[in-house]
Amino acid sequence: MNNENNMQKKPELSFWQIWNMCFGFLGIQFGFSLQNANVSRIFETLGADYGNMAILFVAAPITGLIVQPIVGYLSDNTWNRLGRRRPFFLIGAIAASLSLLIMPNSPYLWFAAGMLWIMDASINICMEPTRAFVGDMLPKQQRATGYAMQTFFIGVGAVVASALPWMMSNWFDISNTAAPGVIPDSVKFSFYAGGVVLFLAIIWTIVSTKEYSPEQLEAFERAEEHEGGVIVEHHAPRTASTYFKQGSLWLVVGVILSALLTYHIDALDKGLFILTGGIAFFGVCQLIAGWLTEHHTGKNGFSEVMNDLFSMPQTMKQLAVVQFFSWFPFFAMWTYMTAAVTSHHYGSSDPTSVLYNEGADWVGVLNAVYNGTTIFAAMLIPLMVRWMNLRYAHMINLFLGGAGFLSFLWIQDPTLLIIPMIGVGFAWASILGVPYALLSNALPANKMGVFMGIFNYFIVLPQILAASILGFLVSKIFSNEPIYALVVGGMSMLLAGVLTLRIQENVKGA
Template identity: 55%
Template sequence: MEKVSLSSEKPRLSFWQIWNMSFGFLGIQFGFALQNANTSRIFETLGGDTKNLAFYWLAAPVTGLLVQPIIGYYSDRTWHPKWGRRRPFFAIGAILASIALIIMPNSPALWIAIGTLWIMDASINISMEPFRAFVGDMLPPSQRTTGFAMQSFFIGVGAVVASALPWIFANIFGITDDVLAEGQIPTNVKWSFYVGALAFFTAVMWTVFSTKEYPPDEEEHHESHKDQPIVIRYSPNTYMTIGLVLLAICAALIIWFYTQDLEPQLYVLCGVLALFGFAYFLASLFMKKNRYRNGFVQIVRDFQNMPKTMIQLAFVQFFSWFALFAMWIYTTSAVTSHIYLSTDTTSLAYNDGADWVSLLFSGYNGVAAIAALLLPYLARYTSRRMTHLIALSCGGAGLISFYFITDPNWLILSMVGVGIAWASILSIPYAMLSSSLPAQKMGYYMGIFNFFIVIPQIVAASILGFLVSTFFNSEFIYALIIGGGSMIFAGLLCLIVKDKDEVLMKENAA
């Protein structure tokens, strides 16, 4: 491949080159879609308490919080003449995730299923996180919206098929169980995960072997490694103060939760605060010893020095993904109890409702696949900020509408709005972000940006069950209403984001 620096202007790629470099997301979404649509069902079947579903799900976001910045940091510093920079991580993640997908529906006990979710989510993140940086590595700014939209297209297509697999195996291939024993995972769900494992591995490897990465030049090598000077914006004492404040807040919350005898999942919030507080405190100790080039210190310092656009988008992401996590956790419980009027996992009504939810998840991803191709045109004629506002408003309205629907067929219309929002969430924020990031830290900052996907999931998993059981008599349809309001609020926050490319276009036009 021609010698092109990641920090220089890159040549425009053809449609098929962008297609090949994005194709792996088809497989990645097979994994995520099967996980999102069926995990709560598996947990409930294995005896999990519906009130604790969010707590069981915590494995996924906690894993992402730990894995994503580490993978991003090291993928920025990886280069192999044959395998490149990001592709080794694609391949390793695909192998591990495919194995986990086979194990998940064969879990003999709830605790094994929760542990497998932990492994599966970590493995998917190993593949997924570098894919976001891949667009910034390979495409010039003028094609990045198209690149992220292409990823969203494959995410939509993959999720359409993967989410519908249980319904397809049951209704088209006739793979059903006449009688389900307590704790037995349906056969159609098992086969869905087997197909998902094969699709994940095959699609990711297509990208690995069909796409070549640009090698780093000498200048970029120096920028991303040890030769650049250290710029100290904040003193070690500042980091220590931040760490101690976070740890103090954590301690105060623990005392409050304990004295008020509140739900145990709320303590997870304390764990997140403690993690960040300890990270800042430990980084300050390294800095006091002048060990600024320590990898851990660099991760903490770069987090503290995020670009302004990234900080603004962080709030948008937080409320968007809080809504999505509410939907993924509680849609099955909400639909089966509110519309199908059943909470018995062995009943025909419950399983019909759960299969319909899988098909609905397929539907919103199908809408997302189409919307992903149209969003760049809408963004061109309005702006990326306005496009995201419109899309998130559609998604929020769709989630809120679940409460008012009694005929499950009308939920298809609700999912149209969710699909439009999903397509935008997977593309527009990343397109706005990529232009504000330094090329030599693209992978790391994309990993850090995923904090604002992971943290809202942890918050949702910690407080949603508590809110619904405390204030809404454990009627989980209200979790979807809360999610809808959160998504609309995220859309309004788009208006404060400073899109660097939008500013440059206005200046050029003037």
């Protein structure tokens, strides 16, 4: 009886405490949106074409596959004077801010691709612990509010950041054109502003929020489990033999597919090597995990992350599939939307032309529209959930986004593209909040970071798939018409909507 009385529940936080702990996401999304809305423009200015556009993005997600679980694992097992997650906020903020200052001054295409690599990794160092931070700091009943607050800041930051080049050009009379091979000043000054905002916003969260100690989090976890209502899954660690068998199979399949691709490379696309190489690489990772499991009985992060990957809670597995198909359309949009709108709606593919740059600026405004809608949708989605099951609300929002992407093919007036971007905004708001609210309740507190990092595999993997196949599809199947990349994305999002019906709640891993 005394033990029951001594079980202390995690206290609820006030509105302003939640505001402060989520404020850093304003800066994170500021940098992320500048990257998404303008990197294609920078690459095209420096000489990229449709055929190699997608492959230029692949270094960043591959880095994310490595960085995200490592940061999650390290933050789960870190505690110093700054805290558990906040040291990683600070490291990521410094690196991301410097990347934003350097990126628009890239003299060569390869340099810009390298800076994208560093920028994406740095933003992820900030972002992944921030997701786990909400699970750490908020009780179960407030986590949906916390992720909704993050979504609100994502929308605010993205609205301003996406429209910054347009604002620089139209409000401050800063040039949005430049000589061939030179980044326009409107883009440069936007990135400079982004670097400052990102750093200051994350610093605000660091100084205004105090973290719970590992001992306090463990006590809160025991109290939550004592309340019941959660199915706890227990998974035995993977054996070395299983790793060796499955790793060998993945490696052999990857090598064979790469060989076949080499033989037929003239009829296919070099970007497909990303996919076949990824299959082989996953096999190698399993072989390494098998060797470590067989020869090292002590604790090592690589084996633990690999084992956690194969022992995800059931809810997490189902959410992962939905995430995969709902994020693929956004990577298609971020990679090809500038090219799609400038060519299909403005009739120009010349980065030095006035029409192209007007279209590129309008893409920034469209990005601002869907991110602005996210602010409104983040407040509306909780009301939708009161009227229907959470999964149905998520499904409806994904259907709105899928229909929005598909309609780009038929809408001719670029001004009317604002309408489908509202649907995309509802889908984006739902993707940023609903899955994480469901996921955080399915994860043990002592592995919140690493599972959040693994969960983001299913954000990165569709980006790698997009980089692998979209160049092939656009150049070989769709006759160099990038508008069809958005059509493929729309079909993927509709599929994600259907798959939400499979999600189970209240299934927690151990």
